[in-house]
Amino acid sequence: MREGVRLEVRGATWRAAGRDIVADIDLVCEPGTVTGLLGPNGSGKTTLINLLAGQARPASGGVWVGARDLHGLPSRERARLVGLVEQQASTTLDLTVREVVELGRIPHRRGRLSVLDQSPEDTAVVDDALRFADVLELADRSWQTLSGGERQRTQLARAVAQRPAVLLLDEPTNHLDLGHQLDFLTRVRGLGLTTVAALHDLELAAAYCDRVAVLDAGRLVAAGPVHEVLTSALIADVYGVEATVEPHPLHDRPHVRWNGPRQEVGA
Amino acid sequence: MTRTLGGLGALALGLALLAAAMAVSLGVGSVRVGVPEVLEVVARRMHLGVWDVSLLDDQIVWQLRMPRVLGAAAVGAALALCGAVLQSLTRNDLADPYLLGISGGAAVGAVTVIVLGVSFAGLVGSAAVAAAGFVGALAALAAVLVLAAGRSGTLPPTRTILAGVAVGQVCAAYTSFLVIVSGDDQAARRVLSWTLGSVAGLRWESAVFLAVVALVATVGILGVADQLDAFAFGEAAARSLGVDVTRLRWTLLVGTALVTACLVAHAGLIGFVGLVVPHIVRLVTGPGHRLLLPMCAVVGAIVLVAADTIARSVVDGQEVPIGVVTGVVGAPFFAWLLRRGRNHA
Known part of the structure; x- marks a missing residue:
């Protein structure tokens, strides 16, 4: 298998119909790490994955794989560097x-x-x-x-x-049952590539990612190691859900338990 | 490895069948010539040894029939090839070479020349009709591309197909109007027969030209065969496999349209070959384009040579338009494919 390389996003912005869909994204993924991309529906996860995959070109800023500007590469060369698994492929x-x-x-x-x-x-x-x-x-x-x-x-x-150096996954486990979700992400981790995976399931993100990056309304609101970023305050803020984050009884990764929709004060 | 050998074997078999179909076709017509005599004439003309052939056989086989048989093979090959490319590129099973308003545009040019020519000068040469058809097809293509292209230069397939339909409708309205208004029965008859396609009037120069077009198209398109494979899971998947989607789409849409315009100019509109042959071949070869595309060219050539042979032998003393033959054979076949697909899904 190939070694992962460093993936770096600097000030990436993408607009559609005059509106910023994602704006000023700065993100570094170290070689061989798995980064979970979190955020509610419409927060820009897929858009960011598409920028990282070279599917779309940022209006400003850019994406670097190792020392190379991804969007300056010929498409064939880019495809030898970055692999993408979509949510649901069909033919x-x-x-x-x-x-x-x-x-x-x-x-x-x-x-x-x-x-x-x-x-x-x-x-x-x-x-x-x-x-x-x-x-x-x-x-x-x-x-x-x-x-x-x-x-x-x-x-x-x-x-x-x-044979890419960077693997991008856009909600790859959405249509899988629990057993297949765990199996899929275990295999992904086993690859040792620099991986960015957009995920909906916080529990899965907590269990399989080294770091998480959280998007809200097109902005990157937090990024870092899982147990630093994934807190009940952040989940309440971004998802509008009351949740308890505690150490998992069997391993050292955090365990997320949701309690219900956030109670708005004075609502 | 076995697949490779199987593929090459299938291709060789196809070429042998094509040669056989052409040999038979050269002998069929108002005067029958046996296959051995046909082969002797061809061998002599290709300077393969010394053969004693009758002047009449030589005239019939080499001067009269060879251009139309060669032309039919070239047109069939190129139509099937273009159809296969467009079906993959637009991910639309109904795509055919006349997709982008080519047929309508060519008809506008050809019909204009036929109708005006018949009423003013009595008769027009087929060269004028061919030239006008070519120009009309290019004009229609330009209109379709202008309508379909996005601001950033993209060419979304659905919008392109719809633009083709819109331009085609305008063209059809114009040609119908012109034919009715002219009130000229001879012109109407000629327009109808042009619309149904024919390789009967092909001369050597046209046949060689068409053969070169078919050959260049086949070699050129084979160069991008694996990029077409990449479209199996759609545009985003193709892009992530390193295909420059927008550039490939422009190149192939414009390229196949130019090829089709050349075909239409010389042979009129021959339906169903470009639509059905790729579906048949896909059943045998599977969807991989490196085998699918050359096989489409070979099978398309066989089909049109056979259709032309039927067209000139089924009714005594009269030619049936080749488009009628391909329609009568092609439509039921297409219906069968449709039902097969439904059982499959």
């Missing part, structure tokens, strides 16, 4: 799992005129990725017949086959 085509994972080799291919399928190196990388995401035995199955968990693992394998 009408009848692709096998292996064919989906092989898509990850596209930015690495040279002989583009070739009718031939894969180079031996491509095949080895794809096999590794299939094994890593535990979909090797599904390799010849049609994508259309997969369950939600299998599809998400296949997409992870595709991103792994891309």
